[in-house]
Amino acid sequence: MAAGQVLVEPAAQWALRAAWHIADLVDRRVEAGGTCSLALAGGTTPRPVYLRLGQPPLSDRIPWPALQVYFSDERALPPEHADSNFRMASDAFLSRVPLHPGQIHRMEAERRDLDAAARAYARQLPVQIDVLLLGMGADAHTASLFPGDPALRERRRRVVPVLGGIPLVPRLTITGPVILAAAEVVVLVTGKNKAGVVAQVLEGPVDATRLPAQLARDRWWILDHDAAGRLGKAHR
Numbered sequence: 581m582a583a584g585q586v587l588v589e590p591a592a593q594w595a596l597r598a599a600w601h602i603a604d605l606v607d608r609r610v611e612a613g614g615t616c617s618l619a620l621a622g623g624t625t626p627r628p629v630y631l632r633l634g635q636p637p638l639s640d641r642i643p644w645p646a647l648q649v650y651f652s653d654e655r656a657l658p659p660e661h662a663d664s665n666f667r668m669a670s671d672a673f674l675s676r677v678p679l680h681p682g683q684i685h686r687m688e689a690e691r692r693d694l695d696a697a698a699r700a701y702a703r704q705l706p707v708q709i710d711v712l713l714l715g716m717g718a719d720a721h722t723a724s725l726f727p728g729d730p731a732l733r734e735r736r737r738r739v740v741p742v743l744g745g746i747p748l749v750p751r752l753t754i755t756g757p758v759i760l761a762a763a764e765v766v767v768l769v770t771g772k773n774k775a776g777v778v779a780q781v782l783e784g785p786v787d788a789t790r791l792p793a794q795l796a797r798d799r800w801w802i803l804d805h806d807a808a809g810r811l812g813k814a815h816r
């Protein structure tokens with residue numbers, strides 16, 4: 581498993597620091613293998629990071645032709661919906677950088693048959709995602725793997741339909757095996773409201789059914805000071 585560590589940044593520098601870290605990981609994977617599969621987190625936290633990926637200097641630096649872009653999860657909404665993870669990433673940077681449409685692999689969670697959509701997306705996913713970005717909810721969910729959900733027991737399927745989250749809608753999500761297999765995982769968390777859960781996930785007993793974000797416990801975590809506020813000295 582790739583190394584990981586906890587990076588804590590002042591709120592004012594958090595997004596740029598996270599964007600540079602992601603760009604460095606992408607560069608390393610492209611240097612090593614010629615291409616990079618980058619899977620995006622949804623929600624609201626990553627948006628300022630994505631904005632910086634889509635602006636100079638990073639937008640001029642990232643080897644866009646070598647990238648294939650995927651998603652960690654998606655709400656069962658049309659891609660133009662305000663709550664769509666694809667819409668958020670597309671507005672923030674995908675539509676602003678030189679990516680060919682064929683390099684962007686959207687989860688078609690708006691399809692009526694979500695199970696078929698999940699199976700179709702699993703066939704698109706690479707065996708190993710090079711750089712996987714994740715967020716974490718205040719309940720320690722990550723992607724759309726919610727505490728206690730049967731999807732957390734999935735060991736064979738790599739994408740499954742679930743129901744949960746805010747908004748409470750059906751979703752498609754990658755499963756634990758995809759997270760565990762990823763070459764690099766970067767968890768992006770900000771905000772005082774998540775400080776307690778961050779400490780439980782990173783320093784508490786391991787129970788990924790109750791704390792799904794522990795699937796990425798030993799990977800990269802990029803936190804602002806608020807989100808890191810309850811961590812012990814080991815992570816400061």
Ligand code: 6PG
Nearest residue numbers: 622623624625715716717722723
């Ligand atoms: C989603 C996300 C989800 C998100 C967390 C954190 O579709 O909701 O993929 O896993 O990362 O819910 O959301 P915020 O960044 O909005 O706090």
